[in-house]
Amino acid sequence: MTDPTAYLSHLELGEPDKTFLDSNELIINMGPQHPATHGVLRVILKLDGEKVLGTECVIGYLHRGVEKIAEHRTYTMFNPYVDRMDYVAAVSNGLGYCEAVEKLLNVQAPPRANYIRVILTELNRLASHQLWLGTHALDIGAMTPLFYTFRDREEILKIFEKYCGARLTTHAFRIGGCLYETYDGFERDVKKFLDFVPPKIDEYEELLTTNRIWLERTKNVGKISAADCKALGVTGPVLRASGVKWDIRKAQPYANYSEFDFEIPTGVNGDTYDRYMVRMEEMRQSLRIIRQAVERIPEGPIMAKVPRVMKPPVGEIYHSIEAPKGELGYFIVSDGSTQPYRVRVRPPSFVNLQALDIMVRGALVADVVAVIGTLDIVLGEVDR
Amino acid sequence: MPEETTSPPPPPSGEPKAPAGQPISGSVQSTSEKPPATHAAPAKPTGPTPIPWDSPTVARLKSQYGSGVHEANTYLGQNYLVLDASITAEALRILRDEEQFDYCVDLTATHYPTREKQFELIWILYSFARNERIRVKTMIADGESFPSSVEIWPTTNWLEREVYDMFGIRFDGHPDLKRILLPDGWKGYPLRKDYGIIQQDQEWVQINLGIESGQ
Numbered sequence: 001m002t003d004p005t006a007y008l009s010h011l012e013l014g015e016p017d018k019t020f021l022d023s024n025e026l027i028i029n030m031g032p033q034h035p036a037t038h039g040v041l042r043v044i045l046k047l048d049g050e051k052v053l054g055t056e057c058v059i060g061y062l063h064r065g066v067e068k069i070a071e072h073r074t075y076t077m078f079n080p081y082v083d084r085m086d087y088v089a090a091v092s093n094g095l096g097y098c099e100a101v102e103k104l105l106n107v108q109a110p111p112r113a114n115y116i117r118v119i120l121t122e123l124n125r126l127a128s129h130q131l132w133l134g135t136h137a138l139d140i141g142a143m144t145p146l147f148y149t150f151r152d153r154e155e156i157l158k159i160f161e162k163y164c165g166a167r168l169t170t171h172a173f174r175i176g177g178c179l180y181e182t183y184d185g186f187e188r189d190v191k192k193f194l195d196f197v198p199p200k201i202d203e204y205e206e207l208l209t210t211n212r213i214w215l216e217r218t219k220n221v222g223k224i225s226a227a228d229c230k231a232l233g234v235t236g237p238v239l240r241a242s243g244v245k246w247d248i249r250k251a252q253p254y255a256n257y258s259e260f261d262f263e264i265p266t267g268v269n270g271d272t273y274d275r276y277m278v279r280m281e282e283m284r285q286s287l288r289i290i291r292q293a294v295e296r297i298p299e300g301p302i303m304a305k306v307p308r309v310m311k312p313p314v315g316e317i318y319h320s321i322e323a324p325k326g327e328l329g330y331f332i333v334s335d336g337s338t339q340p341y342r343v344r345v346r347p348p349s350f351v352n353l354q355a356l357d358i359m360v361r362g363a364l365v366a367d368v369v370a371v372i373g374t375l376d377i378v379l380g381e382v383d384r
Numbered sequence: 385m386p387e388e389t390t391s392p393p394p395p396p397s398g399e400p401k402a403p404a405g406q407p408i409s410g411s412v413q414s415t416s417e418k419p420p421a422t423h424a425a426p427a428k429p430t431g432p433t434p435i436p437w438d439s440p441t442v443a444r445l446k447s448q449y450g451s452g453v454h455e456a457n458t459y460l461g462q463n464y465l466v467l468d469a470s471i472t473a474e475a476l477r478i479l480r481d482e483e484q485f486d487y488c489v490d491l492t493a494t495h496y497p498t499r500e501k502q503f504e505l506i507w508i509l510y511s512f513a514r515n516e517r518i519r520v521k522t523m524i525a526d527g528e529s530f531p532s533s534v535e536i537w538p539t540t541n542w543l544e545r546e547v548y549d550m551f552g553i554r555f556d557g558h559p560d561l562k563r564i565l566l567p568d569g570w571k572g573y574p575l576r577k578d579y580g581i582i583q584q585d586q587e588w589v590q591i592n593l594g595i596e597s598g599q
Contacts, residue, residue: 059564060563060564060565060566063565063566067550067575068574068575068579068581072581103460104460106432106460230486231486231537231538231539232539233488233489233537233539234539246512252517313432315432315434315459315460316459316464316519317459317460317462318462318490318517320489327489329490331490331492331506333494341494342494342495346489346490346508350542351539351543354542384565
């Protein structure tokens, strides 16, 4: 051993950064049972004092083998399974899957079905963002938004429940259109909701946007550049907050999004605050889309003619939609039988989570929680 | 409001009942080969066929690699390339550097046990500048490895780990190739076709979970 007084004299020199306590690297385990990891995510943190040197994500705790199950189910039977991936945006998952199979079958959903799909999907985007806002703010220490957002999200879930009987894993759509016609008073309920929610969104903003603590905890935290986003395949609000104006609803429109007028909000700095602002504005844009859709919804059939036994011709298809978290894609290989030969789900949460490491390097431990929240991951989708 | 006769109203509570128009159990797979007369079948077994895809991108790759480009087709409006495994890694780099495919959407694989080269690797690429998607496919044999594309698109880090986890395809030069969704000690690759749907690594389950079987 070296002279034990060496570090003492070191202390006397008044260099608090070089004490024996914080010169060691520390490995800390966070999760999988941790309230701020939004499920069962385990992050191994390498720390120097409070500074994060690196992270490693350990995932798979919720792995259910969805892609394997798909190979053993018919196209119709697999439909409800997709709801269990991103379970806070089940309607979006269903839309992506149904449209992918429709493309394979060469079937077009009727216009009225597309309008119902757009209304429900945008309502779900709103519900997903509200849940994100509540839990993200709670992680950072603001407890009130959670109660507000859950109170208002309830109104959306009520509409879902009245429409199809389920609140969360809705299974709202079928291959070829929608199974259920809208219930009596659907349009009235949606319009009522459209008038009800904008002041509530202002209310959330009032609590957070100029809140000193919120600003301190989110400004310049978890910054990611547009180039890094593209290299890491990060999509959705995270990409847009870094300044890339890209949304599949505009870039490669699906359903009937090309008929609606809406803006793509973008950020500048790519930090947690910008991602918050982008998602807040996306909620308002979703309301705009819903209002246009509910005003123009045509009469007509809601289900296209699809064969009772679906046997898509041999071939492959990749279809992706703009889910609340980012690009959700389905790659389906058909061998001409009733069951898909292979279904691959391109989960936005899984790919976005990869960016966690570069977003928190050099930040503080407390920021890790903020960044996990701002990425808006759902572990059901990460692990599938 | 539309009349209620056109479609069944939502059930008041509980599981929505499956409609008559859709199969409710696996048994239908074996029963009827022909679609019922009441429904016209838009999807016949002989569906649309791939049509040749011509573009400057294809021309460039063809002039550079000749017969290495096995197929360049469009199916249902989506373009795809089938390349020889020996040139794919290089072609991917060209696609990113010179053809602006700067976003690797997905990397996955498909297992065809009856083929000589059992595994098909599929890259789905997107170009922000051109607003265009393509799929690049290549075939490799069981036990063969493939050069990692982490240096081309960092996003393939986890995607390659998942392909390794599910299919057992190794990627040379990957910084940290290990299982991602399944536990580290797991034996077998679940998305291979010879892996049963309820198959599991009994030994792992008994040692790590302390139970006889996970089923």
